[in-house]
Amino acid sequence: MNPETEILTIVISVLVLIFIMSLFIVLFIIRYKHRQEEHEKEKAFLEAQKTFEVTKAQLEISEDIMKNISLEIHDNVGQLLSLAKISIQSVSEENYKTQAAHTTEIITRAIGVLRHLSKSLNGNFIRENGLIESLEREVKAINGTGKLRCEFECDLHEKNISDNNEVILFRCIQEAINNCIKHAEAKVLKIKIGVNKDMLQVSVKDNGKGIPSEFLDGHDDGLGMRSMRDRMKMIQGNFMIHSSQQTGTELIFQVPFV
Amino acid sequence: MLHLIADIITGIYIFIVLIGFLLYKKLDAMFKIILWIIVYINIHENQSFLFQFLENSQVAAHLFCVVMTTLFFLVFRTLLKTSKMWHYLKVLFLIALIAIIGNSLFLQDIHTLPTISINIFQLFVVINACTLFLHLLNEPNSIPIFRDAVFWFNTSTFIYYSTSYFIFTIPYYLISKHINVNTLGGINMTMCLIYYPIIGYTFYLNANRLKYESRN
Numbered sequence: 015m016n017p018e019t020e021i022l023t024i025v026i027s028v029l030v031l032i033f034i035m036s037l038f039i040v041l042f043i044i045r046y047k048h049r050q051e052e053h054e055k056e057k058a059f060l061e062a063q064k065t066f067e068v069t070k071a072q073l074e075i076s077e078d079i080m081k082n083i084s085l086e087i088h089d090n091v092g093q094l095l096s097l098a099k100i101s102i103q104s105v106s107e108e109n110y111k112t113q114a115a116h117t118t119e120i121i122t123r124a125i126g127v128l129r130h131l132s133k134s135l136n137g138n139f140i141r142e143n144g145l146i147e148s149l150e151r152e153v154k155a156i157n158g159t160g161k162l163r164c165e166f167e168c169d170l171h172e173k174n175i176s177d178n179n180e181v182i183l184f185r186c187i188q189e190a191i192n193n194c195i196k197h198a199e200a201k202v203l204k205i206k207i208g209v210n211k212d213m214l215q216v217s218v219k220d221n222g223k224g225i226p227s228e229f230l231d232g233h234d235d236g237l238g239m240r241s242m243r244d245r246m247k248m249i250q251g252n253f254m255i256h257s258s259q260q261t262g263t264e265l266i267f268q269v270p271f272v
Numbered sequence: 273m274l275h276l277i278a279d280i281i282t283g284i285y286i287f288i289v290l291i292g293f294l295l296y297k298k299l300d301a302m303f304k305i306i307l308w309i310i311v312y313i314n315i316h317e318n319q320s321f322l323f324q325f326l327e328n329s330q331v332a333a334h335l336f337c338v339v340m341t342t343l344f345f346l347v348f349r350t351l352l353k354t355s356k357m358w359h360y361l362k363v364l365f366l367i368a369l370i371a372i373i374g375n376s377l378f379l380q381d382i383h384t385l386p387t388i389s390i391n392i393f394q395l396f397v398v399i400n401a402c403t404l405f406l407h408l409l410n411e412p413n414s415i416p417i418f419r420d421a422v423f424w425f426n427t428s429t430f431i432y433y434s435t436s437y438f439i440f441t442i443p444y445y446l447i448s449k450h451i452n453v454n455t456l457g458g459i460n461m462t463m464c465l466i467y468y469p470i471i472g473y474t475f476y477l478n479a480n481r482l483k484y485e486s487r488n
Contacts (some may be wrong), residue, residue, distance in 0.1 A: 053412045
């Protein structure tokens, strides 16, 4: 092969190489556009799914709140007002002074329960007073019942979470406290607020009998575990459960800071 | 003719560097590194006066391979560090760097053109570009492909360095046969004339992409 032919062969080889690479790029563009469309569809689907889950969680939250109101009214206010009615019915000329004082006391207690119920259910109260103050109030109310000893520890400085997240987190803690009071047979309940890896962490720990495994694996939702998990998911938080018959139960909620 | 094309390419280098520095604040870290690569290439192309005290300026070519391999590694790092292949690419970078330094120390001394090192560097860039294509297919973004600075950078880099690898390898064979290699030099310069303006265009696209993102 003479030098000129050799050069020509090489030049043609280079051009063929460029042609092959250009073909490769064209194929890449076609495939990439296809993948981009798929990706957009996936994104839209996930977005729709997320909206659906948020709406579902919001409905469940409303349901839970209604259930709480109904239970509180039935178990507390209803009972007190029935007592007040009986007290009024048993008024006679001899005992009207004592009965009036007794009825006033019962009605005052009913008003107190309603006030507490109203404050704890009112999201604005939590927004205005903050998570810590609302929890302190809750702890005081639990200790006031004498059913168990509640300890509260807060190791949180300056960092904050959004108002809406604060309300949702507070509702979860309330749910955890209610579960403890109703089912755990615990003597001590510890609520601890702190920071864990750039997230606000709340631990609700009792020394009760632990949670049966069927509630833990999510098959049975009598304790509102799914609801708490959904709420945490809704605000991009984490929810963890550690439970055993020997050590009791610890629920951990983690919420991202603003 | 080749001298004229070489002067035009130098003019293009300077023009792109100016555009790059004008848009510097708006550029992503990756494109800032690319700008410094262009600056370095510009200095390298005109560095012979720096090495007048040595036998020849080939030491600059040895240095060029080490610096360019490292800079391209940093560029691809910004794009591929989330890729599954990234660990392999880190190992590949270490192997390439050791091979280039080993070549300068034991095979082609600093007074010889480091042909092996240049080939290793170009191959390293081509492998990274192919991996980036794969990564883009696995994780496409929402920017239209022809407005995506990363796509233009990767495509031009892939074609330029693949062709350069071929073009740089052949002349060593041709020179050994005493054949004139001006034609290949011409092809390489033509590739430069296409490659560098595209890099300038990626600066423009990237700067506007950031503006678009901040608007959203």
